[in-house]
Amino acid sequence: MTLFQNLLILQLAAVLALWPTAREASAVEPINFERQIRPLLIKRCGECHGEKEQNSGLRLDARFAAFKGGDGGPVIKSGKSTESELVRRIASEDPDERMPPEDPPLTKTEIELLRRWIDSGANWPETDYDREAARDRRLEHWSFQPLRKFPESLTSDARDKAAEIDRYVAVKLAEHGLQPSPEVDRRSLIRRAYFDIIGLPPDPEEVARFVANDDPNAFVQLAEQLLDSPRYGERWAQHWLDVVRYADTHGFEVNTPRDNAWPYRDYVIRAFNEDLPYDQFIREQLAGDAYDADAATGFLVAAAVLLPGQIGKDEESKRLARQDSMDEMIVGTSATFLGLTIGCARCHDHKFDPITAQDYYALQAFFAGVQYGDRPIRDVAQKERLAAAGKLGDRIRAIESKLQEFEPVAFTGRTVIIDEEDKERVSILKTPNGPGNNPAGTARGYLNDAGSLIRVGNISNGRYTWWNNVPGQDVLTYNPDVAGRFHLWLSWGAHGSGVHTRDARYVHDEDGDLTTTADQRELAMVDQYYQAGISTGTTETNPLWSGLSYAGIVELHDASRLIVRGGDTGTGITADVVVLQEVDESHPMEDISSVTADTSASKSLLPRLREPVNAQRNTERFRPVMAKFLRFTTFETIDKNKHEPCIDELEVYESSSAARNIALASLGTVATSSGNSSETGKHQLKHINDGRYSNDRSWISNKHGGGWVQLEFPETAEINRVVWGRDRTSKFMDRLPTRYRIETSLDGTDWTTVARHEDRVPMGTPYDPHQTLMQNRKSKASSDPTTLIAELEKLTKQKTELETVQTVYGGQFGTPEKTFVLRRGDPEQPVAEISPGVPALFKSPRIPEDTPEQARRTRLADWISSPNNPLTARVMVNRIWQYHFGQGLVETPSDFGLNGGLPSHPELLDWLASEFIASGWSVKHVHRLILLSKTWQQSSFVDASSAAIDGDNKWLWRFSSRRLEGEAIRDCMLTVSGELNLKTGGPGFNFFKSRGGLSGFPPVDNFSSEELRRMVYSHKIRMERVPVFGAFDCPDAGQATPQRTQSTTAIQALNLFNSTFVADRAAKLAEQIQKAMPNDSKQQIGRTFELTFGRQPTEVELSASASVVDKHGLETLCRVLFNSSEFLFIP
Secondary structure (H helix, E strand, C coil): CCHHHHHHHHHHHHHHHHCCCHHHHHHCCCCCHHHHHHHHHHHHHHHHHCCCCEHHHCCCCCHHHHHHCECCECCCCCCCHHHCHHHHHHCCCCCCCCCCCCCCCCCHHHHHHHHHHHHCCCCCCCCHHHHHHHCCHHHHCHHHCCCCCCCCCCCCCHHHHHHHHHHHHHHHHHHCCCCCCCECCHHHHHHHHHHHHCCCCCCHHHHHHHHHCCCCCHHHHHHHHHHCCHHHHHHHHHHHHHHHCCCCECCCCCCCECCCCHHHHHHHHHHHHCCCCHHHHHHHHHHHHHCCCHHHHHHCCCCCCCCCCCCCCCHHHHHHHHHHHHHHHHHHHHHHHHCCCHHHHHCCCCCCCCCCHHHHHHHHHHHCCEECCCEECCCHHHHHHHHHHHHHHHHHHHHHHHHHHHCCECCCCCEEEECCCCCCCEEECCCCCEEEECCCCCCCCCCCCCCECCECCCCCCCEEEEEECCCCCEEEEECCCCCEEEEEEECCEECCCCCECCCEEEEEECCCCCCCCCCEEEEEEECCCCCCCCCCCCCCCCCEECCCEEEEEEEECCCCEEEEECCCCCCEEEECCEEEEECCCCCCCCCHHHCCCCHHHCCCCCCCCECCCCCCCEEEEEEEEEEEEEEEEEEEECCCCCCCCEECEEEEEECCCCCCECCCHHHCCEEEECCECCCCCCECHHHHHCCCCCHHHEEEECECCEEEEEEEEEEEEEEEEEEEECCCCCCCCCCCEEEEEEEEECCCCCCEEEEEHHHECCCCCCCCHHHHHHHCCCCCCCCCHHHHHHHHHHHHHHHHHHHCCCEECCCEECCCCCCEEEHHHCCCCEEEECCCCCCHHHCCCCCCCCCCHHHHHHHHHHHHCCCCCCCHHHHHHHHHHHHHHCCCCCCCCCCCCCCCCCCCCHHHHHHHHHHHHHCCCCHHHHHHHHHCCCCCCECCCCCHHHHHHCCCCCCCCCCCCEECCHHHHHHHHHHHCCCCECCCCCCCECCECCCCCCCCCCECCCCCHHHHECHHHECCCCCCCCCCHHHCCCCCCCCCCCCCCCCCCHHHHHHHHHCHHHHHHHHHHHHHHHHHCCCCHHHHHHHHHHHHHCCCCCHHHHHHHHHHHHHHCHHHHHHHHHCCHHHHEEC
C-alpha cells in the first residue's frame, strides 16, 4: 500500500471516529413537538392540567396557557430546563411534590425528552388547536359587551317612556304564555308608593284624597311629591348603605367605634335627595377630596377592617393587615359599581371571570396611598361656614369694643393673695390631717366654680387644709409681710358632715409675737359648716370652697400675722386662701349691692381682681393718664425664671373714642430695652411694636425671668389701655411674664405705676370675665352690658360651632406605596412591581407609576363612571329595579360575571341603562319610569294558572308583595303612633348602652325622643343586630348585603308581639286615639284601622275588634294590627 493510500485510510478513520453511531444519531434528531411533546403532555398531565380542568390555574395542552403558567407563575423557562418548574416537579423524588401525584411517575426517557425540548428552546409551533384554546370565550360574556343601541326617543313624557318597560315585559310574558295582572286598587297603590319610595305609611286623609281623585295625573303628582320628600333619600340611602357595608364601628376582633363615620351616611342621604348625577356620585365616593365632597370618601373605608398593629405587632402581621385593608377597598369598589367579584384574584387568576392576579394588583395600585382613618372635611359647606363665622367675628369685635368701658380698671395698690399652702407666707403651727379636695364641676364651691355676679371664682387651688379642732388652739398663721391699711377677705373649707367647727376664730396679732396676746384682736368668727354668705339650710357633704367672706379693714405692720384659732364646737377646723387689698381712699370700693338686685349681696364687697394672665392676650385698663413714655418690667416668668420673658406685641391705646394704637413704630414710637436676646432673627426689639403677632415676630429679654422694654411716643398723649401677649397665635406658652409692672412717665425719669400683676387671680383659676363686666356696671354707662353680654355669648357660641371642623372617617391620603404582584396573595412573596390599571379585558391602558395619589383615584373614577363602561349603568339600574320589585332583572346584583345570573329581560336592562345615561345619570328618572309603568302598578293578586307557569314571578306577571325591612317596620310604627322624630343628620342615636368594643352590648331600655328618629340615623354596631328589628334580616355590616333575605322565623313573631318597644308604641297609639275621640269605642276602632291600614274595618273585623277592645283594651288591638301582614307588607 502506498504512502498516499495509508494517509487516506488514516484520515478516513479519523473522520469515522468523529461520526456518531446510529443509536447516537437517533438521540440528537430534532424533536417533533406534535408527535413527541404534545401527546406526552396530554397523556401524563392533561387530566389535571388540560382542557377541562386546570388545577392551580395551569394548563399544559395548549401553547398560550402552557407558557403563561399557573397561579405560581411560569413553569417552562425556554432554554433552561434546570430552572423550569415543570421539570423540577416531574423529576422530584419527594412524593409530595412529584407530578403527577397519583399516577405512575414519568419514565427517565420521558423526563429526558422534556428536558431536551426545553433546553433546545421549547419550540411549540402554534396550530389551530392552540389558537382556539387561546381564545378566551369569557370575554364574550354578555355583561362585558357594549350596551345595545336603541332608537332615540321622540318623547320626553315619563309615562310614554314608562310604556317601553311594559312593552319589553309583555314580550317575555307572551313567550311564556302569561298575561299581566290588572291594575292595583288605588288605596293599595298609594300605600305601595309610600312604602316603596319613602318607607313610611301615608296618613288616612292623604289616602282618602288620593282614592277620591280621578285626575289622570294624580299618581304622577304623587310620585313627584314622594321623590321630592327628604324621606326618600333616607329610605334609598339605607339600600345603598347595605351594599357598601356601612357601620359606625370597625368590626372584627376590636369593633371599636368610628365616631365620625356618620358624615358619609348623611352625604349619601343628601346625594339621593338632590338627585346627584350617578356618575358624579361615583367620582365623589372615590375621590371626593378633589370635588369638595370630603364626606363622600367614607365609601372607601366603609368596610370592616383590622388595621396594621391592631392584632399582630410584628412587621409581617402589619403588612398582611395592610393587604387585607386594601382588599376591602378593591372588593367594595368592584362589587358596588361594577358588579364584579374581583377579590377572588388576590391569590390567583379568577376561576370564572377573565380577571388575572395582575389585574387585581393593578387595581390595588389605585388605592396605594389610602389609609383608614379620620380626615377633616374641607368642602364647600365648610368654606361657607367659615365665611359666616367671619361675618359673626365682625359683630363680636364691635360688641367687645362697646364692652371695654366695663372692663375692670387695674388696681395699682398692693394686693396680697395667700394660699394656706404658701410656705413662704404661712406658718403651720399644728400638723394637719390632710387636704380636702374640691369635687370636679362648676357648681358653687366646686373645683371649676367660676363665680357669679356676687362671688369670686374658686381661687383656692382646688383644696383646703384641715386639722383636729381643739378649742382655743392656733393651727396656722398667715404672714402678709406688708404694712398699711388693707381690706381682708377670708375663706375656708365648708362641709355638710357637721364635723367642722361652727365658730372658728380669725385673730390679728399686731406684732407677730404669738407669746404676747395683749395685741391680739379677733377679726371674725366663722361657721365652717356653711359657705360664705350663707347661714341657714343644709350644706353638701362634699369638701367645698367657701368663697370669700369680707372681714373688714385691718391695720397691718410688717411683722403682723393673721391667726386661725380653734372654735368651741366641732372636731375639725380648716384654712384656705385669704385676700388682702390695700385701702385706696381716693377710689373707695363699691358695695356689690349697687349693681345687683340680689339681696344676699347687700353690704358685700368684692376684691378688685382681674382675670389671670394668659399667653394670648392681656388687657390692662387704667384711668386716663398723660404719657410720653411707657415701660413694661418683668419680675418673673411662668417657668420659674427658667427662660427670658417674651412679648410678641405691646399695644398702647389713646383714651379718645378713636382708640388708636399709638405704640406702632410706623407712627414714630421708638422702643428701647434693658437688653435683647438677639439682634437678628425672630426675636428682635423692633418686633415689639411692628403691628404683627406670633412667636416669629416677638421680643425676648436677655435676662432670665426679668428685664424691661420701653416705648417713647412721638408726642405726649392721653392713654388708658395697654394690650400685650406672649404669642397671639396661642402656639407658645413658655416665657410668659407672670409678675410684672407697667409704668408711665412724662419725662422718662419720674414713673407712675398704672397696672401690675398683683390684682390678677392666680393662673389656672376658673374665671368668668363677663361676670366682672357686670360687676363694673355703672349707672352712667352709655349702654347696658347685660344685653351686650348675652348677644356676645350667643354669637361666640355660633362662631365656635361654625369654625369647628367636622371630621369624617373617610380615609387619609398620602404618597402611594409601591404595589407588587404577590405570589398567592402573600405580602412576603412579591413577584413584580405594577402600576395602576383597570382589568385587561376592558382594554384600557395603565397609568404611569409616578401618577400622584389623588389623580390615581380620579382616573379610576372617570373610567368607572364613563358612559362607555359596559357595567356601571347596568349594575345601578338593576339595583334600582330590585328595590322596587324585590328582585333584579339580574338576580345576582353584585355579580355580573360568569358565575352570576343571566338577565331575565336583557333588552329591558340595556334600555334602562341607556335611558339612565341619557338622562344625565338621574336616579330619580329611573324611579319615575318604573313607578309610572303598568308593570309596577299591577295587582299583587296570585292567579293560580299563572303561578303554575311562573311561581317565582320571574316574568313579572304581577307585583310581588313583600315584607318591609326591619328599619321600615320600626319607622312605620313610630309614624302611626305619632312619635317619629324627623330630625335629620348628625351622630347616630344608640340602640345599645355601649357604642363599640368587646364588652357586650346591653340594649337601651327606654328611648327618648332622640332615639325615636328614623332607624337609618342609628349608631350601627357591626356584627351586632339591634333588638327586635334586627331579627327581620337587617344586615350586620360584616359583609356587603346587595340583597336582603326574607326569612320567616318564630323569633320575629315573638319579638314583634311581646317586645316592650312594640307594646309602648301600641300604648301611645291607643292613647292618642282615645284622647281624640273619647267614649266611643267604635270610632276608636275605625281610627285605629285607618292609621294602620289606611281603611275602615269590615263588619267582621269591627265585630272581632270590638270583642278584643272590650276584653283587653284598645292598646291590645293596636298591638294586634302592628303584627298583621297588612301593616307589615308592601301591598
